[in-house]
Amino acid sequence: MRSAKDFFAPLAVGAPTPLREIPTRPSRAIHFFDPSNPKMAAKVPDMVGSVDVLLGNLEDAVKADNKLAARQGLVEVARGTEGLGGPDSPTQLWTRVNALDSPWGLDDLTTLVTEIGDRLDVVMVPKVQGAEDIHYVDRLLAQLEAKAGLDRPILVHAILETARGMVNVEEICGASPRMQGLSLGPADLAADRRMKTTRVGGGHPGYLVRQDPLSSSPEDVARERATHQQDLWHYTIARMVDACAMHGIFPYYGPFGDIADVVACEDQFRNAFLLGCVGTWSLHPKQIAIAHRVFSPAPEDVAHARRVVEAMGDGTGAVMLDGKMEDDASLKQCLVMVELAEQLSAVDPELKQRYDAIGTGA
Numbered sequence: 001m002r003s004a005k006d007f008f009a010p011l012a013v014g015a016p017t018p019l020r021e022i023p024t025r026p027s028r029a030i031h032f033f034d035p036s037n038p039k040m041a042a043k044v045p046d047m048v049g050s051v052d053v054l055l056g057n058l059e060d061a062v063k064a065d066n067k068l069a070a071r072q073g074l075v076e077v078a079r080g081t082e083g084l085g086g087p088d089s090p091t092q093l094w095t096r097v098n099a100l101d102s103p104w105g106l107d108d109l110t111t112l113v114t115e116i117g118d119r120l121d122v123v124m125v126p127k128v129q130g131a132e133d134i135h136y137v138d139r140l141l142a143q144l145e146a147k148a149g150l151d152r153p154i155l156v157h158a159i160l161e162t163a164r165g166m167v168n169v170e171e172i173c174g175a176s177p178r179m180q181g182l183s184l185g186p187a188d189l190a191a192d193r194r195m196k197t198t199r200v201g202g203g204h205p206g207y208l209v210r211q212d213p214l215s216s217s218p219e220d221v222a223r224e225r226a227t228h229q230q231d232l233w234h235y236t237i238a239r240m241v242d243a244c245a246m247h248g249i250f251p252y253y254g255p256f257g258d259i260a261d262v263v264a265c266e267d268q269f270r271n272a273f274l275l276g277c278v279g280t281w282s283l284h285p286k287q288i289a290i291a292h293r294v295f296s297p298a299p300e301d302v303a304h305a306r307r308v309v310e311a312m313g314d315g316t317g318a319v320m321l322d323g324k325m326e327d328d329a330s331l332k333q334c335l336v337m338v339e340l341a342e343q344l345s346a347v348d349p350e351l352k353q354r355y356d357a358i359g360t361g362a
């Protein structure tokens with residue numbers, strides 16, 4: 001067992017000192033691209049500055065024959081794209097490496113940290129099962145960072161996509177000071193749990209509750225009754241949010257595979273936003289705008305939050321505002337909104353203008 005005192009010591013001689021706090025950089029959309037696909041890779045330079053995170057995906061959705069081309073393609077994109085990745089960049093650079101039990105995972109990490117470690121902000125690790133997976137990546141990254149002479153630690157993001165990973169979610173979040181956050185992996189997780197949905201994320205019309213019948217007569221039972229679809233992912237996301245909040249790291253929704261259904265995509269993203277997620281994945285360029293819109297608080301909500309902050313003065317006691325009670329606790333809820341609006345305003349001038357224009361809405 002490691003002593004708590006050693007937790008923030010580098011795991012290799014010459015590796016950068018681990019961070020004590022994970023930076024709150026905007027990451028409303030983590031946009032996936034396949035670096036082995038020339039058409040997609042060619043679009044990346046023009047996306048810098050208009051999306052919070054660009055992620056070079058090396059894992060699932062990249063054909064086995066293209067794994068090496070994808071790895072090399074990512075090195076080239078990172079080297080050749082101004083403003084992509086690094087602490088002051090307008091758009092962060094993340095990667096999703098191949099799984100730790102695949103033939104490619106080790107070389108992905110070795111090549112990327114050695115060649116573009118100074119540009120890489122976060123490594124997303126798929127199919128994380130427990131703290132042991134994070135410990136392995138943690139030590140390996142430290143060795144590679146030391147070898148490459150990097151001066152800041154690369155952060156780690158785990159995808160929760162197995163039942164074992166879900167059961168171990170708290171220990172995964174607390175396994176390393178590198179842990180930046182978690183994403184939901186609804187496709188692999190559904191398969192691993194033997195859920196009966198073939199969709200990549202999103203709801204299912206069969207998962208519903210139905211209004212009671214007027215009586216238990218066969219006619220009333222057979223009569224048309226209102227039904228309400230439920231969210232298949234509510235439990236999982238809520239667990240992720242609590243585990244992340246407990247460890248000071250960030251939860252994200254994952255992919256929404258029905259690219260054409262922009263409306264349900266927005267609904268699913270908003271559910272995650274309301275539950276506490278800070279961002280989501282974007283698989284297609286048209287999902288970026290949806291993610292940015294949903295994961296930026298609405299100007300009206302920010303205006304209300306500012307009014308509560310103003311009305312609460314020193315932050316203690318209770319006041320009435322528009323017929324509603326506000327107190328120390330609701331002030332904290334409002335501060336979450338105001339602080340997020342300030343962080344996003346710093347990187348998104350158009351959003352800042354909308355927040356400034358509405359003020360306190362009074």
Ligand SMILES: CC(=O)SCCNC(=O)CCNC(=O)[C@H](O)C(C)(C)COP(=O)(O)OP(=O)(O)OC[C@H]1O[C@@H](n2cnc3c(N)ncnc32)[C@H](O)[C@@H]1OP(=O)(O)O
Pocket residue numbers: 031032033034039040041043057060061187188200255259282283284285
């Ligand atoms: C369960 C999981 O693991 S989810 C994560 C793994 N999956 C992924 O990463 C998928 C990433 N996305 C994709 O592969 C593609 O978007 C697909 C396959 C879903 C759809 O691709 P297409 O059928 O080419 O979509 P479409 O025809 O609408 O594309 C329009 C343009 O946008 C480009 N484009 C599509 N997706 C992307 C993307 N993610 N990034 C950049 N450009 C893209 C296309 O190359 C095309 O370019 P063109 O106009 O120059 O021809």
Ligand SMILES: CC(=O)C(=O)O
Pocket residue numbers: 060126159161184185186187188189254255
């Ligand atoms: C996101 C992912 O990898 C999955 O749903 O399986």
Ligand SMILES: [Mg+2]
Pocket residue numbers: 060126161185187188
């Ligand atoms: Mg997966």
